[in-house]
Amino acid sequence: MxxxxxxxxxxxxxxxxxxxxxxxxxxxxxxxxxxxxxxxxxxxxxxxxxxxxxxxxxxxxxxxxxxxxxxxxxxxxxxxxxxxxxxxxxxxxxxxxxxxxxWSEHLEPVKISDLKGGGAIYQFVRLGKGCLSYMVISGKEAAVIDATRMTDVFKDFAEKMGVSIQHVFDTHLHADHISGGKNLADETGATYWLPPKDAVEVTFSYEPLEDGNQITIGETAIQIHALYSPGHTIGSTSFIVDDTYLFTGDILFIDSIGRPDLAGKAEDWVADLRESLYSRYRELSEELTVLPAHFMITSELNEDGSVAERLGTLFARNHGLNIKDEDEFRSLVTENLPPQPNAYDEIRKTNMGKIVPNEEAQREMEIGPNRCAVR
Amino acid sequence: MTMKADMVIDAKGLACPMPIVRTKKAMNQLEAGQILEVHATDKGSKSDLTAWAKSGGHELLDDTEQDGVFIFWIKKAE
Incomplete structure (x- = not known):
């Protein structure tokens, strides 16, 4: 046979x-x-x-x-x-x-939605590692958020859609996978944005992404608002796109929340994490659609393969958003954490530009699940 | 470091599954208690050879890496 x-x-x-x-x-x-x-x-x-x-x-x-x-x-x-x-x-x-x-490198593009003033949001689902990247398109322009290191996928997709990548954002300094953000920006002539509090040790130039920044994509003016939301890292920044979509990075997932320990500062950052999840996000409209940077298990995937949920639904159902007692919250996110991602310290150094491993070494570093969350 | 081996096989440049296929064939030619030295460059060979030796009752005596070449010394099961 x-x-x-x-x-x-x-x-x-x-x-x-x-x-x-x-x-x-x-x-x-x-x-x-x-x-x-x-x-x-x-x-x-x-x-x-x-x-x-x-x-x-x-x-x-x-x-x-x-x-x-x-x-x-x-x-x-x-x-x-x-x-x-x-x-x-x-x-x-x-x-x-x-x-x-x-399998670890495959990205599956899924359309999230059309935008009000024209354009659309696409999610790139990395099933093998649970990473989610995004492309926001409006007119002839595009922005990419949390790009993985397989930058060809984004360049090819932009070419297919007839748009040019103008802005590339990382919501934070990643510890579980190698960012393609800086390379993608260099390869396309786009501006690379990174939160400055996560970038104190980076060896390359970048545009500081700060609370209140507004970036416009395309002629139809899709607005991207930056919202400082520390806790997974000290610089972690969320985005609100088109007043409708909340890109939460590694702060809030569908069925879990970000872990504060991957830079060795869990005790210092736990209060920030709580503030971001329980105060800053609470001030936002519950009608926003949450688009996270990761998923953990395939049951978090919607029917069409996308990973997205209403913020109000997460306030009701996500256990990590419903822990009233601060000490209980502290112990959840600082004790009994899942194992840290493979090679996370080397990955952070790579994302800072401090080391430049070859492609084969980068693949090896990324083997395994992402483990950025606590449930 | 060095160790006296009864047989040496060169599996450098070979991708999985060949390093283990060669190792297994060589091991069949040895007597119980004899030592096989394996040279490989495949990154996965360390965890696979370790698991293979264990499942076959062989003893991985030592291993080292020199200039990207992994060297293993495996003692055949008694």
Whole structure:
């Protein structure tokens, strides 16, 4: 029987459509336990490829014949081998092109909405890592928010839409993934904005993004208002776009809130985090649509694959916004935190321009989930 | 550092799964208690060789990295 190769985009469609899928993940058990392709209707079997070198007979009975079977490994070499072995046993299977390495880098563009005065907002969902980037388009201009390091995706999308990227923003200095913001701005001639309180150690020039800044995109004047909202980092800044959308960065997510400890300052920043979530955001309209910089689990995805929710709904349902007692809040965000993201200190240094790892090293640094939140 | 090996295999430049495929073949030719030295450049080889050795009952005696080359010494299961 046969082996068919699926691209990361093919698998992304399955995840968003919540299709049934059986994944045979042949990476070693530690890698699988740390990080895998997540989806609501995915069933898994993890058997390392090196335990199947003498044949796949031991697992044949565990592989269903009534649903699609996808073989996955780190970089494709082993999944190809195991998929061929299963095919030789008479099975039809799929294997993931480029493995988890490619899955980690795949961005799925999803349209959030048209804007009132023309233009639109697009969200770029990085399913493999839970990162969300955005492009706001109006007229012939675009702004990109929290770009990942795969800058070609944004340049290609802008070209397809016939717009030029004028502004690139980072809501904060990221610790879980490598920002493409500075490179994207350099490559397109756009202005790169970063909160100055997060940028004290950066080695490159940038435009300081401060509370009250207003930036206009396109002829139809889509306004972007900056709102200082520290807590995940000391500089973390939110945006209100077109009086309708609240870009929360890593301060507020759909089912969780930002963690204050990734720069080693949890105790110092916890009060800022509370102030941002419980006072500054409370002053905003509950009708704003929250667009965060991350999601943690695929159940946070809407039907169309987007990640967005009304602020008022989050005030009602997000546990992190409903802790009355300040000490209880403090202990939630400073104790029993999930493990810190892989290589987060090196990632921060890269985002400051202090170190410049090669592409392969950057990929390795970004392996694994983002872990920016506490629930 | 060095360690006396009974056999040395060169898996440099090979991508997963080849370093382990070669290692396994070489190990089949050794007697229990003998030591295999493996040279590899694939970054994933360290965690995979460690897990593979453990699952087969072999002992990873030591490992090191020199100029981007990972070197492993594995003692065959008794």
């Amino acid at each position: 046969s082996v068919t190769t699926w691209t990361a985009a093919d698998v992304a469609k399955k995840v968003i459509n919540k299709d049934e899928l059986f994944i045979l993940d042949v990476r070693n058990q530690d890698a699988f336990a740390d990080w895998k392709i997540e989806g609501e209707n995915i069933e898994y079997l993890n058997v390392p490829y090196f335990e199947l070198l003498d044949g796949v007979e031991p697992i044949i009975d565990k592989i269903p014949t009534d649903k699609d079977v996808l073989v996955v490994c780190a970089k494709e070499g082993s999944s190809e081998m195991i998929a061929e072995m299963l095919s030789d046993e008479g099975m039809d299977v799929y294997q993931l092109q480029g493995g988890m390495k490619t």
